[in-house]
Amino acid sequence: MIIFISLFLLAIVLVINFFYIKRAKELEERNKKLEVLTAENAKVNQELQNTLSLLTSANQKLKDLDRLKDDFVSITSHELRTPMTAIRSYAWMALHKSDTPLSKNLEKYIIRILLSTERMINLVNDMLSISRIETNRIEINPESIDLISICKDIVDEVYYSKATDKNIKFVLLEQPIPKVLADPEKLREVLINIVGNALKFSHTGGRITIGFFTDGKVVETFVKDEGSGIGKEDLGRLFQKFGRLDNSYTATASSGGSGLGLYISKKLIELMHGRIWAGSGGEDKGATFTFSLPVAL
Ligand SMILES: Nc1ncnc2c1ncn2[C@@H]1O[C@H](COP(=O)(O)OP(=O)(O)OP(=O)(O)O)[C@@H](O)[C@H]1O
Ligand SMILES: [Mg+2]
The missing domain is CATH 1.10.287.130 (Signal transduction histidine kinase, dimerisation/phosphotransfer (DHp) domain)
Structure with a gap:
């Protein structure tokens, strides 16, 4: 066992x-x-x-x-x-x-x-x-700026002779608006480009209107022309680098530009805490460029 x-x-x-x-x-x-x-x-x-x-x-x-x-x-x-x-x-x-x-x-x-x-x-x-x-x-050096006087300066001094040559009438819709906070040099550069574009793409004898809107927080400045206008499909690429809509040499020679102005304007406006946009009724129906800037406190 x-x-x-x-x-x-x-x-x-x-x-x-x-x-x-x-x-x-x-x-x-x-x-x-x-x-x-x-x-x-x-x-x-x-x-x-x-x-x-x-x-x-x-x-x-x-x-x-x-x-x-x-x-x-x-x-x-x-x-x-x-x-x-x-x-x-x-x-x-x-x-x-x-x-x-x-x-x-x-x-x-x-x-x-x-x-x-x-x-x-x-x-x-x-x-x-x-x-x-x-x-x-x-470098952005913001100060309190009177938009109306800077616009007057550009219309009366910078573009007076070009507008006279093309028989273009400037209409500045003056109204009481608050001062904005922006760098005067950069704002001038933007306005010179936008107003210059309006002149460049206006037909002889046309009219360019500059006006303002405000809601108390921002001021919107618009530059409206009655010129060659912009097709809907092109509105999106206006603010790109070399955003010319017609790349032909003749167009370059006649309108004289490199397609950098709006790209620079957009960057400058954004650096000043604003926005910029464009609208148009279509080809030959004119164009309106608007930018906003914050109100100076
Ligand atoms: N007011 C306008 N009416 C019609 N087309 C416009 C207007 N403003 C701009 N454009 C179109 O947008 C393109 C880009 O404008 P942008 O200012 O960047 O360049 P540019 O004026 O051609 O050259 P630059 O400003 O560098 O001298 C223009 O070439 C044109 O095709
Ligand atoms: Mg331009």
Whole structure:
């Protein structure tokens, strides 16, 4: 009996041992698999780290190149301005202060030189503004501004002769409006572009109306013309860089612009915490450009 019980216990011990060894083997195998997986993980991790550092250095190189490009644009624009201003001044003197009478042809050539130089100076100024805006180097110095007097200044001084040449009538709807908070130089730049566009795209004998709305928090200024207008499908791309609607050379030559003015105007207005938008009844139905600025407290 004792032998039988001993054999029975031995059998149980052997069975337990068998299962124990089997389990230990399984665990060992699992462990090995885990080690392989951990090694693979470490490898993938290392590859990721390598890719990340490659991307970081590529990104840095791109940023350096971008800065170089901005510096290049900014320096060349700046350097170009001085000789171009001299060309403009001498062309103006040749046209208006010549001590010998000019032949009709010579007068025509000098007028063309003046107009082309004017366009180049505008383009260079636009490029400088864009370079400053895109590198966040533009400084906004807000002050309390009387919108009506700045508009009067632009209509009476900046665009008086251009409007007279095209027989365009300016109507300034004066009304009591609060002063706005804006940088006077930047606001002038925006108005010069918007009013300049209205003049450029108006037909001879047309009318340009400038007016205001206010709700006490913001003042909206609108510039409305009766000119060539803008198709619905084009309204969305007016404020993009080089957003000219007609890219043909003839149109460029006749309307004289590079398509940067509205892009710059939008950026400047947004930097002054305002908004700008455009509306038009369609082609040949005129256009209205409106921008808002916060009321000065
Ligand atoms: N009042 C307007 N009437 C009709 N089209 C307009 C008017 N204002 C702007 N546009 C359209 O929007 C385009 C972009 O205007 P934007 O002021 O940006 O450029 P531009 O006047 O052509 O050149 P720039 O202002 O750089 O000298 C113009 O070329 C024109 O096609
Ligand atoms: Mg313009």
